[in-house]
Amino acid sequence: MQRISTNLTLFYKLFIPVFWIVFFGSVTMAALLYTFEYVGNIPARTFRILVVAFYLSGLLLLAFTLMRLKRVEVDDSYFYVTNYFKTARYPFHNIEKVELSRFLIFRVATIHFHEAGIFGKRAAFVPTRFRFHEFWEAHPELRARLLVEA
Numbered sequence: 001m002q003r004i005s006t007n008l009t010l011f012y013k014l015f016i017p018v019f020w021i022v023f024f025g026s027v028t029m030a031a032l033l034y035t036f037e038y039v040g041n042i043p044a045r046t047f048r049i050l051v052v053a054f055y056l057s058g059l060l061l062l063a064f065t066l067m068r069l070k071r072v073e074v075d076d077s078y079f080y081v082t083n084y085f086k087t088a089r090y091p092f093h094n095i096e097k098v099e100l101s102r103f104l105i106f107r108v109a110t111i112h113f114h115e116a117g118i119f120g121k122r123a124a125f126v127p128t129r130f131r132f133h134e135f136w137e138a139h140p141e142l143r144a145r146l147l148v149e150a
Contacts (some may be wrong), residue, residue, distance in 0.1 A: 001080065004132045005072040005125040007107075010084065012126065013069045017062045028055045062071055065103075071124045072111070079111060081123045088118050092142060100127070101150040 031051040039047045073080040079090045096112040109127045136143040 001074045002131060002135060003071070003073045004127055004135050005070070006128050009069055009126060011072045012066045013084070017067055020058055020062060024055050024058060028052060040114050066122055070119065070123045070125050072109075072123070072127075081111065081117075081119055081125075083119065086118060090117065091137045092146070095146055097148050099150055100148045 028051050031048055036044050038044060042050075071082045071084065073082075075146050077091060077097060078091070080089065090111075094114055094117075096114050099110045099112065101108055101110070106126055107129075109125055109132070111123045111125075113121055113123075115121075118138065136147055
């Protein structure tokens with residue numbers, strides 16, 4: 001079995017969101033609980049609304065990007081997709097396509113399944129440069145059938 005997603009998946013998926021939730025959650029709670037009238041020239045009510053909006057928008061951004069990342073491994077017959085709590089095994093014939101695209105400075109690969117599994121109809125991951133391409137070079141028939149580079 002060969003891992004084709006980056007080792008940083010655990011960092012992206014768990015560490016960054018936990019850090020964000022704890023640190024900025026504490027800042028938000030402090031802004032809501034501490035009594036003050038102004039922060040600089042900003043009234044306290046406006047400041048509190050801005051802090052809560054910043055925190056909630058960050059949570060939404062994390063939920064729709066980093067927290068959806070999966071760890072992906074492959075062998076000669078299956079893709080193994082895990083969120084570090086559950087693992088699913090998908091045979092190659094159950095995969096519609098693997099789409100490789102860019103998101104800011106990252107390359108993101110998305111596996112599209114014919115039918116929804118325990119992770120839904122799609123699974124996104126950040127591929128490693130070397131192992132991802134090594135797998136596709138070793139399996140040219142799969143590359144021709146599944147890999148789509150956007």
